[in-house]
Amino acid sequence: MEMSTVQVIFHIDETNKWPMVLANVKNLLKVVDPQHSHIVVLANSQAVLAYTADSAEHQPVMASLAADGVCFEACQNSLTGLKIERDSLSEFVQVVGVGVLEIIEKQSAGYAYIRP
Amino acid sequence: MEMSTVQVIFHIDETNKWPMVLANVKNLLKVVDPQHSHIVVLANSQAVLAYTADSAEHQPVMASLAADGVCFEACQNSLTGLKIERDSLSEFVQVVGVGVLEIIEKQSAGYAYIRP
Amino acid sequence: MEMSTVQVIFHIDETNKWPMVLANVKNLLKVVDPQHSHIVVLANSQAVLAYTADSAEHQPVMASLAADGVCFEACQNSLTGLKIERDSLSEFVQVVGVGVLEIIEKQSAGYAYIRP
Numbered sequence: 296m297e298m299s300t301v302q303v304i305f306h307i308d309e310t311n312k313w314p315m316v317l318a319n320v321k322n323l324l325k326v327v328d329p330q331h332s333h334i335v336v337l338a339n340s341q342a343v344l345a346y347t348a349d350s351a352e353h354q355p356v357m358a359s360l361a362a363d364g365v366c367f368e369a370c371q372n373s374l375t376g377l378k379i380e381r382d383s384l385s386e387f388v389q390v391v392g393v394g395v396l397e398i399i400e401k402q403s404a405g406y407a408y409i410r411p
Numbered sequence: 412m413e414m415s416t417v418q419v420i421f422h423i424d425e426t427n428k429w430p431m432v433l434a435n436v437k438n439l440l441k442v443v444d445p446q447h448s449h450i451v452v453l454a455n456s457q458a459v460l461a462y463t464a465d466s467a468e469h470q471p472v473m474a475s476l477a478a479d480g481v482c483f484e485a486c487q488n489s490l491t492g493l494k495i496e497r498d499s500l501s502e503f504v505q506v507v508g509v510g511v512l513e514i515i516e517k518q519s520a521g522y523a524y525i526r527p
Numbered sequence: 528m529e530m531s532t533v534q535v536i537f538h539i540d541e542t543n544k545w546p547m548v549l550a551n552v553k554n555l556l557k558v559v560d561p562q563h564s565h566i567v568v569l570a571n572s573q574a575v576l577a578y579t580a581d582s583a584e585h586q587p588v589m590a591s592l593a594a595d596g597v598c599f600e601a602c603q604n605s606l607t608g609l610k611i612e613r614d615s616l617s618e619f620v621q622v623v624g625v626g627v628l629e630i631i632e633k634q635s636a637g638y639a640y641i642r643p
Binding site for chain 1: 422424455456486488508509510511512514515516518519524526
């Protein structure tokens with residue numbers, strides 16, 4: 296089976312949606328080639344809490360997906376609001392200024408948007 | 412009033428969102444021409460449970476909308492995870508391999524995305 | 528810092544999502560130029576209840592954002608279903624016929640879609 300190449304941004308702003316988002320991404324990786332795709336997970340609001348290094352629950356799955364090429368992003372505004380320091384985030388997390396602007400710009404660049 | 416023609420994919424992954432999704436589609440059909448539109452409802456995760464023939468609650472509305480031209484799709488991955496056999500689904504349901512890939516491909520093809 | 532110009536439609540259909548939606552819009556206005564952008568908040572279903580003039584909770588924030596150029600829209604179908612008269616809405620609210628059609632048309636016109 297030939298693998299698809301995709302551009303997609305997943306949006307999560309609620310902590311309890313992480314299992315769904317990560318399951319969605321894992322299922323997607325069964326049929327797309329991550330090396331030739333752009334798969335972004337953008338977290339804002341409370342959802343960024345799962346990115347802190349001491350938030351162990353989803354870290355192994357995230358780290359594995361990041362190693363496969365999935366890009367995990369955190370909204371700086373949300374981090375500031377929750378008083379989370381950048382250096383408390385797992386190393387694979389990238390910080391963007393304003394999460395909703397990132398979502399807009401990615402869609403403008405042709406990314407599909409999925410909100411599980 | 413001239414009817415609009417649209418291309419849209421509705422995304423549902425929670426069982427309790429079915430009333431909202433179906434109401435959205437019914438309202439849309441008041442103002443668009445379904446014969447010249449492409450209206451897709453893509454269900455993944457727990458939402459596929461409502462597609463089984465013995466899940467009576469929403470079947471009459473779904474069957475009516477399907478007869479009007481609305482396309483109801485189920486994610487095969489989700490069916491497998493929930494041990495739902497294809498032949499237990501209502502006859503109007505179409506199965507796609509990976510729901511999120513379907514969402515991405517429809518957006519790439521110009522479909523709008525709505526997540527009620 | 529140069530301000531971005533954007534086209535985006537935020538979709539809300541649950542009353543309890545108003546704080547998130549309004550926080551998202553406020554954060555966005557820190558980095559985009561609202562005078563050269565098109566920022567729409569489309570409410571349907573129960574979410575339109577927050578638009579009534581006697582629903583005081585979010586009105587000051589909404590009025591302030593509307594003064595900055597944010598467009599607040601209500602779905603007429605939803606108003607009818609909830610027996611809300613147009614003249615009970617705050618003056619900054621614009622009414623559109625069918626909310627989901629508005630979402631589709633805005634995406635067709637190049638707007639990004641965000642569902643907080």
